[in-house]
Amino acid sequence: MLGDAGKAQEIFQAIMHDAALRAAEGELPNDRLSIFRDARYRCLGASEAGLQAEAIELEEHEIDSSAPVQIAKLEPAQLAVWISAAPDPQRTALALFYLDEFDHEELLALSELKTAELANLIGNGRQEFQAWLNATFPREQAFEEQA
Amino acid sequence: MKMPRLSRRQRMFVQCAPFNEERIRDRAMRAAVFRVHKTDEFANQREFDRAVAALVQTVPIPEGVTAWLSKGIYVAAPKRTWKEALQNPAVLAIGIAVSVIAAIFVMKLIERMNEFPGGTTARRLLTVASSVHSLMLDPVGIIFL
Numbered sequence: 001m002l003g004d005a006g007k008a009q010e011i012f013q014a015i016m017h018d019a020a021l022r023a024a025e026g027e028l029p030n031d032r033l034s035i036f037r038d039a040r041y042r043c044l045g046a047s048e049a050g051l052q053a054e055a056i057e058l059e060e061h062e063i064d065s066s067a068p069v070q071i072a073k074l075e076p077a078q079l080a081v082w083i084s085a086a087p088d089p090q091r092t093a094l095a096l097f098y099l100d101e102f103d104h105e106e107l108l109a110l111s112e113l114k115t116a117e118l119a120n121l122i123g124n125g126r127q128e129f130q131a132w133l134n135a136t137f138p139r140e141q142a143f144e145e146q147a
Numbered sequence: 148m149k150m151p152r153l154s155r156r157q158r159m160f161v162q163c164a165p166f167n168e169e170r171i172r173d174r175a176m177r178a179a180v181f182r183v184h185k186t187d188e189f190a191n192q193r194e195f196d197r198a199v200a201a202l203v204q205t206v207p208i209p210e211g212v213t214a215w216l217s218k219g220i221y222v223a224a225p226k227r228t229w230k231e232a233l234q235n236p237a238v239l240a241i242g243i244a245v246s247v248i249a250a251i252f253v254m255k256l257i258e259r260m261n262e263f264p265g266g267t268t269a270r271r272l273l274t275v276a277s278s279v280h281s282l283m284l285d286p287v288g289i290i291f292l
Binding site for chain 2: 005009012013065068071072074076080097098099100103104105107115116118120
């Protein structure tokens with residue numbers, strides 16, 4: 001969500017600290033998603049305070065069968081930076097979707113989106129990411145390494 | 148294989164269907180995914196999603212994070228409502244058994260209440276009376292006279 005491990009850790013520790021205080025007072029939340037919801041709001045708050053990504057129209061490419069090879073060349077930090085640069089709620093949708101932690105209903109509840117909106121954001125996100133992959137690892141290079 | 152013709156709702160479900168089969172709990176979404184699961188387009192989408200998720204899994208987790216998580220539970224255990232408890236098969240079976248026993252008990256009680264209290268004695272007297280000959284009662288009649 002933030003593309004910055006240090007900031008993410010600070011937020012994580014703040015959330016855990018609050019949760020530990022609540023646990024000590026016997027006020028544990030019943031909802032498993034409440035911690036993720038809290039984390040999302042804090043991340044959005046933190047990213048609003050820092051540098052903002054410029055809103056630009058990204059190119060979209062059809063998903064290529066060689067995409068897994070292109071993705072395998074990436075560093076996790078590059079993916080984190082790409083996702084964190086996406087505007088919200090697309091950033092939230094992509095981050096939660098690829099975390100592989102939630103089912104569809106939970107995704108909708110956490111992102112506060114409707115199915116149509118979520119589908120649109122994820123679908124566009126895939127195609128934008130594919131365009132970025134194509135720009136970063138041009139086809140010839142990808143195919144050469146695959147061979 | 149080519150993409151089959153899908154409704155708008157099905158297209159939406161296919162776009163945002165979790166790439167992990169275990170996380171597809173919605174029946175309509177499962178049906179939509181089943182319709183397209185053999186198409187090349189969907190196979191590409193799945194491969195793409197799984198590759199991104201695999202990359203996400205490689206993100207190193209700082210030591211502090213695991214230390215915090217090992218400290219305790221931060222979400223309360225879900226409370227059981229009466230409705231959920233009643234839907235438990237064991238509770239349901241016990242409930243049915245108790246109600247059958249109660250029904251039998253009530254039936255027996257009603258049967259008892261309808262019965263004449265001196266019924267057995269009366270029946271015995273009638274049997275004796277039916278077996279007595281009129282000649283045997285003559286001495287008694289004479290005494291009365």
